[in-house]
Amino acid sequence: MRICHFSDSHLGAGDSYSRRGKSGLTERQEDIINGYVFAIDKIIELKPDVCIHAGDIFHRVRPLNSIMAIAAEQLHRLAAIEKIPTIVIAGNHDAPKQPHVGAAIDVFKQIENLHIVAGNALKKIQIGDTMFFALPHCLTTNELKTELDLCIPDSEYKNNVLIAHGVAAGMPEFSMADLGEQELPLESLNRFDYVALGHFHNYCKVAQTAWYAGSTERLSQSERDSAKGLLEVELNPLNVKFHEVESRAMISIDRIDVKGMRGDQVAEIIRKQLDQVDSTDKIVRVNVTGVTEETIKTMPADVVSRLKEKAFALDIRFERDKSESTDIGFGRSAIGRLDEGFIEYLLSVDLEGFDRDILKREALKYLSVE
Ligand SMILES: [Mn+2]
Structure with a gap:
């Protein structure tokens, strides 16, 4: 049995990026979509017996219709046209916080050869000689525990594979402190022939048979040194290869x-x-230290926006000179990040009954200096 394992495509992320591409989505959203499509191209080339997406195919609970259409087209290509049985589970980003909302991935249920697993419950899927225990993101720790207790390998099958989305226990460095993050105890992972994990964005091995596939595009600076792609997994004996x-x-x-x-x-x-x-096509962060009030006061007004033209994306972080005692913030730079942070937060939460645009306008009134 040969499996392709990929994860954390976060389709739809990058919407706060300023420049728009041909599709009308932002250029950053297009990057993230490309990563997902490139991974599927590679999987089709590798022709595995089974394909697994270990969660967070979407960045938000309610993706744009255009983003859903792209996800569907590619999953249809993979499962129905190329006939590669494919299992997709919900992650903490795309699982709804209220059950009646339903997961966006549920819309793809009718695609032939595609197994969609959402809704807080384990689903066992037999493909060939292998049993797949597909565990989607659960709303509460109790639900997770109940479902994890049902994940017991069955010796009737040649292989038992667990698919889950969360933080492998005892590895605090992997925690991204995300809302609704869940912890997976190592003892429940170690029983399986292979564990296909999602959530942590840098691909790596975390237990004897457990691997994170990582994300299909870089989503934060903590991923800058990690290559992006997918895992090709041969079972019996276990052999894992990164592409x-x-x-x-x-x-x-x-x-x-x-x-x-x-x-x-x-x-x-x-x-x-x-x-x-050579920053033109790169996402760049610059950390500037030893900044004083005087530095800020003497900075030409349009300097940051002009520097931004020199990179695909540029994030300049000014850090105050420690010997300066004043508590006053850094005007444009500090406030700039506060309002961006708040807008990001607004976009990431469910706002049932509220108008997102009005909230955004009101928030900017208070948080912007202009
Ligand atoms: Mn996640």
């Missing part, structure tokens, strides 16, 4: 110390650094 797919480069320019410098000098230093790393 890379194309993804956007992410870099971090760390600790440019600007103590005692004026804002216009700082802008020039950042510009030179960006030239050195």
